[in-house]
Amino acid sequence: MNRVVVLTDSRYLGQRMPGALIEALRARDMPAVSARADRLVAEVRAEEGTAPEPVWGMRRALPALRPGDLVVPRTRNAFALSLLAQAQLRGVRTVNRWEAVQAVRDKPYAVLLLARAGVPTPRTFLADRPGALAGLPGAVWPLLLKPPYGDNGHGIVRVDSPRELERLPWSEGMVLAQQYVDVAGVDVKLYGAGERVWAVRRPSPLLAPAEEWPEPVPLPVTRELRTLALACRDVFGLDLYGVDVLPSPDGPLVVDVNDFPNYTGIAEAPDVVADLVESRLTEVVHP
Template structure:
């Protein structure tokens, strides 16, 4: 069986140890494993055809999502499902999905004019960030109207969220199927490249993490949680994260991909059945 990974450029530009280990395990089980970075090859969209038994979408770039979408329209088997990845890539859509499902998530607003958020920040601190941001880029903590004025012009829609008070560190949950692992580290624009330290997670957080996967239609995913006085809040969700700091991540991911390829897992995109 042929597996093809759609991966992203890494910073620094070195192979992902997690993927290298997963590839080795999968090849040892008889899979042919290949990969490419969409931004580093020249392709004709109209000539793109299904050439592999399964595609694994690791990249979060717009180009990779677009190419995965072309494969999806032809019936490609994609992990995580293309529909799920496409929807979850937008923090605006994710916010709606989580809140509608009863998952604790921050109050959110959207607008094309951030000055309209000044009345909100007078009542509560806000987080303002790109709706399709990744790796912590462009996140702004605003406590005053003047903080909003300091945000540089953005060429993408922004999402405005209440800033949930917490202990000062991110609790990142990495999920592989029904297994969830916690990693804690201070947040920064470069913290995505830092492994963090493994921490135990409560049954409440574990159940919440599984619920997020069900709502979003994901099997390999991560979420950021703030543990507040009001309980845990989910402040971000992303598909196929880096799993930095998770012990034995490579073998677990390889096992899940192997089982998914054999049809042992079913992931449903976050679309109401009545609308299909």
């Protein structure tokens, strides 16, 4: 029987996802297992027929993957993503695909894809280092400086003037800078699973760590928000995704896209995600 393997790592064990998805799948008597990538070791070797190489764990081995299996990654772990790529190379189906996860993790590449697709974002600049931004016109300040591989708002710095760049500690190499948009400390999070889209209002991640946020408030999904969410989905080829949006006076602006979010505040999300995973697992794949 084909199985669902949820590829994750230790830091997600205390979060809602992927645990809620695994519970929803098992409630349907579907064979679903989790694998913690930070406890695994994989051997790289030449192909031996169609059999996948073994992956050993500190406690137990990851079940050998077969082409009919389905891998669902909820991880930012570089090693886990290499396992995801390995699975795809061997014909295992995935939700999301390695290429999509890599694209949203690489923030400079992501903003280039969004711009090419015409997705509205704040004014955005890329530079080799923060100091190179000093010559930007006064009208674009303040700026939010973002690391090239950011995660959940970590490493974002607000800079109000070119002078602040002179004493700014920055160890991230290149920088992505976006014009600061004042939304009174509240932004919108869009969640998507296939064709389903949800929206919530929440405090800006710039104000406090995520673990200190109150429960988000559900919002109606307007046609504009749905169009924006699906556009971001299609730009990256994602199945499970989140979109961070600023409700600016000139319309919603996308400031980040991520893969397999936590779906915080969306009670029905685990079952909807399980529906998508089940349909993908059982679909007939033609050679």
